[in-house]
Amino acid sequence: MFDSLIKFVRDQYQTNDFIPLHAPVFSGHERDYVVETIESTFVSSVGAFVDRFERDMAAYTSSPKAVATVNGTAALHAALMLAGVQPGDLVLTQPLTFVATCNAIAYCGAAPVFIDVDRHTLGLSPTALEKWLDEYAYIDSDGICRLKLDERVLRACLPMHTFGHPVEIEYLVTVCKRWNLVLIEDAAESLGSIYKSRHTGTFGRLGILSFNGNKIITTGGGGMILAGEELGARAKHLTTTAKKPHPYEYVHDEVGYNYRLPNINAALGCAQLEQLEDFIACKRELASRYAEVLEGSELQFFKEPEGCRSNYWLNAVICESPARRDVLLKSTNDSGVMTRPIWKLMNRLPLYVNCLRGDLTNAEWLEARVVNVPSSVLPGWKA
Numbered sequence: 001m002f003d004s005l006i007k008f009v010r011d012q013y014q015t016n017d018f019i020p021l022h023a024p025v026f027s028g029h030e031r032d033y034v035v036e037t038i039e040s041t042f043v044s045s046v047g048a049f050v051d052r053f054e055r056d057m058a059a060y061t062s063s064p065k066a067v068a069t070v071n072g073t074a075a076l077h078a079a080l081m082l083a084g085v086q087p088g089d090l091v092l093t094q095p096l097t098f099v100a101t102c103n104a105i106a107y108c109g110a111a112p113v114f115i116d117v118d119r120h121t122l123g124l125s126p127t128a129l130e131k132w133l134d135e136y137a138y139i140d141s142d143g144i145c146r147l148k149l150d151e152r153v154l155r156a157c158l159p160m161h162t163f164g165h166p167v168e169i170e171y172l173v174t175v176c177k178r179w180n181l182v183l184i185e186d187a188a189e190s191l192g193s194i195y196k197s198r199h200t201g202t203f204g205r206l207g208i209l210s211f212n213g214n215k216i217i218t219t220g221g222g223g224m225i226l227a228g229e230e231l232g233a234r235a236k237h238l239t240t241t242a243k244k245p246h247p248y249e250y251v252h253d254e255v256g257y258n259y260r261l262p263n264i265n266a267a268l269g270c271a272q273l274e275q276l277e278d279f280i281a282c283k284r285e286l287a288s289r290y291a292e293v294l295e296g297s298e299l300q301f302f303k304e305p306e307g308c309r310s311n312y313w314l315n316a317v318i319c320e321s322p323a324r325r326d327v328l329l330k331s332t333n334d335s336g337v338m339t340r341p342i343w344k345l346m347n348r349l350p351l352y353v354n355c356l357r358g359d360l361t362n363a364e365w366l367e368a369r370v371v372n373v374p375s376s377v378l379p380g381w382k383a
């Protein structure tokens, strides 16, 4: 069963060994830059590579500011705090995401509200969001969006660009504006993904990226906050222990966080970023090969939404039924070709089971059918 898919994947990676879902590739200046940090002794919280990584990432994404953090979850936590999310608040997000999205909301003492996704983006549905707000929310005399039920504040909206495929972000911008919600983008998976010529993560007031080991580029562990000049400066302050600049004195003016990215990790990031466009070209080529080989089969290859350039971080197929999904997962994994089902919906996790939610028909449908297939950059890739 699914033998031709297994053969196709083996042909791509030219191996009979185990094929993981996603492995990093270090084919550039990684070793040189990392050795440079060791030789300079600046491996930790200050160093030239952190500054360079932030500058390069700001330039790449056309974000006024980019602030490096120790991981993507920390970036999300800081972004939510900077958006003004407070204990008792509600944050609208999608149930089809990695748990970090919701955990960051919980770190703020706030709670997620789960809104359905669209089947053509796998991300937060602006129409479902609008419908839910029309029914359950109102704007008070101070302009604050609140829940009709108990007047709790709906502070922010946190969509996620699933597997690198951009959500309908312009429409979400409009809905958030109308309802006075702060828009924050979880672009952890979508570095290099473009929506109508703008980089994902730069539409909201804040956006975040991740450079975990399984992401499109990695720093070992790492993340980035994308923001405008003013919020970006505040992000830097908050994530670096809120220390007032001074040559030797320790003065901290608020409860800050030690969320900064070590220089040794930033060195890896600088080298990886140099190769990002090559990685994306490879992934897009691989995606088009998957699409071609699966054409007319029972598996529907998930293609980027219209008007977007997706980084195709993780390729995904949609199975015709949950039963066939199970057969696909078993036969591929038994053959040493790693595949994984999409995340269990956040509203099913015990920790978020009591959170508010709208109708989740699409998320439930996708949860039972979506499978990720191997997506690493191909060996010996040259654009």
Ligand SMILES: *Cc1c(COP(=O)(O)O)cnc(C)c1O
Residues within 6 Å of the ligand: 071, 072, 073, 074, 097, 098, 100, 101, 160, 186, 188, 189, 210, 211, 212, 221, 222, 223
């Ligand atoms: C990877 C990821 C994160 C968190 O990133 P870390 O760097 O692993 O903390 C957050 N949200 C989503 C959607 C992710 O995929």
